[in-house]
Amino acid sequence: MSGHSTIHYKNPVVRWIDTRLPIISTMQVNAMDFPTPKNLNYFWTFGGILTLFLGIQIVTGLILAMHYTAHVSLAFNSVEHIMRDVNYGWLLRYMHANGASFFFIAVYIHIFRGLYYGSYKQPRELLWMIGVVILLLMMATAFMGYVLPWGQMSFWGATVITNLFSAIPLVGTAIVEWLWGGFAVGNPTLNRFYSLHYLLPFVLAAVVFLHIWALHVPGNNNPSGVEVKSDKDTIPFHPYYTVKDFFAIIVFLFFYAAFVFYLPNTLGHTDNYIPANPLVTPAHIVPEWYFLPFYAILRAVPDKLGGVIAMFAAIAVLFVLPWLDTSKVKSATFRPLYRQFFWILVITCIGLGYLGAKPPEGGYVIASRILTIYYFAHFLVILPLLGIFERTKPLPASISESVLAKHGGGGATAAAGAASAPENRG
Amino acid sequence: MTMRSAKTKAMILTRIAPVALTAAIAAGALAVPAQAAEETHALKSVHFSFDGPFGTFDRGQLQRGYKVYVEVCSSCHSMDLLAFRNLSEEGGPDFTPEQVRVLAADFPREVIDGPDDVGDMFERPGKPSDNFPPPFPNQAAARASNNGALPPDFSVLAKARHAGPEYIYSLLTGYEDAPAHMEMRDGSYYNPYFPGGQISMAPPLSDELVEYTDDSPMTTEQYAKDISAFLMWAAEPKMEERKRIGFQVMVFLVVLGGLLYFTKQKLWRDVEH
Numbered sequence: 001m002s003g004h005s006t007i008h009y010k011n012p013v014v015r016w017i018d019t020r021l022p023i024i025s026t027m028q029v030n031a032m033d034f035p036t037p038k039n040l041n042y043f044w045t046f047g048g049i050l051t052l053f054l055g056i057q058i059v060t061g062l063i064l065a066m067h068y069t070a071h072v073s074l075a076f077n078s079v080e081h082i083m084r085d086v087n088y089g090w091l092l093r094y095m096h097a098n099g100a101s102f103f104f105i106a107v108y109i110h111i112f113r114g115l116y117y118g119s120y121k122q123p124r125e126l127l128w129m130i131g132v133v134i135l136l137l138m139m140a141t142a143f144m145g146y147v148l149p150w151g152q153m154s155f156w157g158a159t160v161i162t163n164l165f166s167a168i169p170l171v172g173t174a175i176v177e178w179l180w181g182g183f184a185v186g187n188p189t190l191n192r193f194y195s196l197h198y199l200l201p202f203v204l205a206a207v208v209f210l211h212i213w214a215l216h217v218p219g220n221n222n223p224s225g226v227e228v229k230s231d232k233d234t235i236p237f238h239p240y241y242t243v244k245d246f247f248a249i250i251v252f253l254f255f256y257a258a259f260v261f262y263l264p265n266t267l268g269h270t271d272n273y274i275p276a277n278p279l280v281t282p283a284h285i286v287p288e289w290y291f292l293p294f295y296a297i298l299r300a301v302p303d304k305l306g307g308v309i310a311m312f313a314a315i316a317v318l319f320v321l322p323w324l325d326t327s328k329v330k331s332a333t334f335r336p337l338y339r340q341f342f343w344i345l346v347i348t349c350i351g352l353g354y355l356g357a358k359p360p361e362g363g364y365v366i367a368s369r370i371l372t373i374y375y376f377a378h379f380l381v382i383l384p385l386l387g388i389f390e391r392t393k394p395l396p397a398s399i400s401e402s403v404l405a406k407h408g409g410g411g412a413t414a415a416a417g418a419a420s421a422p423e424n425r426g
Numbered sequence: 427m428t429m430r431s432a433k434t435k436a437m438i439l440t441r442i443a444p445v446a447l448t449a450a451i452a453a454g455a456l457a458v459p460a461q462a463a464e465e466t467h468a469l470k471s472v473h474f475s476f477d478g479p480f481g482t483f484d485r486g487q488l489q490r491g492y493k494v495y496v497e498v499c500s501s502c503h504s505m506d507l508l509a510f511r512n513l514s515e516e517g518g519p520d521f522t523p524e525q526v527r528v529l530a531a532d533f534p535r536e537v538i539d540g541p542d543d544v545g546d547m548f549e550r551p552g553k554p555s556d557n558f559p560p561p562f563p564n565q566a567a568a569r570a571s572n573n574g575a576l577p578p579d580f581s582v583l584a585k586a587r588h589a590g591p592e593y594i595y596s597l598l599t600g601y602e603d604a605p606a607h608m609e610m611r612d613g614s615y616y617n618p619y620f621p622g623g624q625i626s627m628a629p630p631l632s633d634e635l636v637e638y639t640d641d642s643p644m645t646t647e648q649y650a651k652d653i654s655a656f657l658m659w660a661a662e663p664k665m666e667e668r669k670r671i672g673f674q675v676m677v678f679l680v681v682l683g684g685l686l687y688f689t690k691q692k693l694w695r696d697v698e699h
Contacts, residue, residue: 261672
């Protein structure tokens, strides 16, 4: 990704290749020697976990696609054919279905880590915005994937979500019929969703490449939020972070495997084992869990168009977050007020997720409205004001100093740092 | 008014703000009423041999369950995705291939095959490779024979209902006299476990209905339990393989994770981080 390398390889074959296509030196610079802050905690392992899950989803999906049939009268039974007659088909399908859920668990942790440590701030604004694009692509891909088994929730989820576009004034109905390829969700819809579900992961992989590229220009943020000052602050990515990431991946896979092998249908909805029936509407149409907070925001607004706008705005606001947060200090470690608001935001999002699974009536709607207003207030009101009024704690002079402070060593400045960031200890 | 006092005021405000907001949000959450009393009956708790991470199917139970299905349920409920050959596959009822040939041929209905040399469809006895022949040629015929109600297909039923096997057991043993205030539709029966409480299926099981040859009690409860287990197997025929491989994977991950942890500790020992 960087320009021509100055690394000189002794092996003639390696040198021959690298002088013509510097792929070996590029990998060495970016994946092996890459200088990485030495104080990254385990919340920094989710980038690697997410890359792995994109890989898992693509590989399992590729094989599932060899056995799946995208037709309204065959899709449901073809999935059951995979479960019953394809060698390890049950494993591939459960890995793929639960893989989507764990992909979202990882991405939400990854996003909230970015929020806590201010990873979206200068000079990483574009890196963050590319990340929001990745989130949108993931959501589109997951939504269309959920339609493919053609169960009741597939069909009715697709109906509800595509119908959202009918709220657009004047052209809404035309757009929805264009999306459907007909006058209701039907075979053309299933076919195009399958086609796009196959396409988008590769688009996703390309955008992930850009995300990593944009990361490797400024380098990693870190828990102190202080930029790298000298070589003393960093260690090479390999072997330090390859091994640490590998360990974190195995721990994450342990929880993933627990669901794949022992609770494979817990995160899904039982109604999706009933073949799609346009004549029977399920009692409650509920999206997959990872969409619930957005679903709650959609239903919190009494007006259909307003609800759709609010739902998309909930993600759109993340695009401009780098300019809404006026504080110069990155890490919440040194922002005592922001740290509290951060946790309130986490609770708000979990609360919205809970409310998204509840019927839209009575107190649930009132609570959804309060939390929706708070969600937007956090980004549009609290963050801009906080940067002005918040008194932040003194920042360590460098990453090395913050590390020394954490271990209780060093001189007077380090001791002051320890006192100002006690939660960093241990 | 000095700069300092203004600053202090702003600081106090900002310090109070999070607390006040938390309180407001909590008040909002409290506004949520206790969940509207939905008409859901707590399911009967049943212990099944396949419960838990190491649970397996009871072969005898699955064989009895198949008998209950054939003799009672199959006259109305199809099971389109199951083939006779599945009955002898690993992790299932464990019939021998010879037994399966007999079971396929003895099924209450013959299989429709064809067309033959002159273009006619014909009926013939089932073979292990056939799927269970359905009781009705189409949904309209099924409704016409069942007072307008459609008996659901059994293939994945146990996964299509919340807590499938417990639900099926509770439903089959849960018929009661309708409460006095309840107005019943014609031809429907009161069952508190069925959504809405009115089900079009007459109580299908009764004591001594199906002849068991293995000394198991011939009671409604036992029949219900056996058919529930059989339907769970039908919906999830690879469950035993899944749990077995799952255990191997978990052990592998723990060992590899442990090795990696110590590798990482050793590697990072000399790095202040």
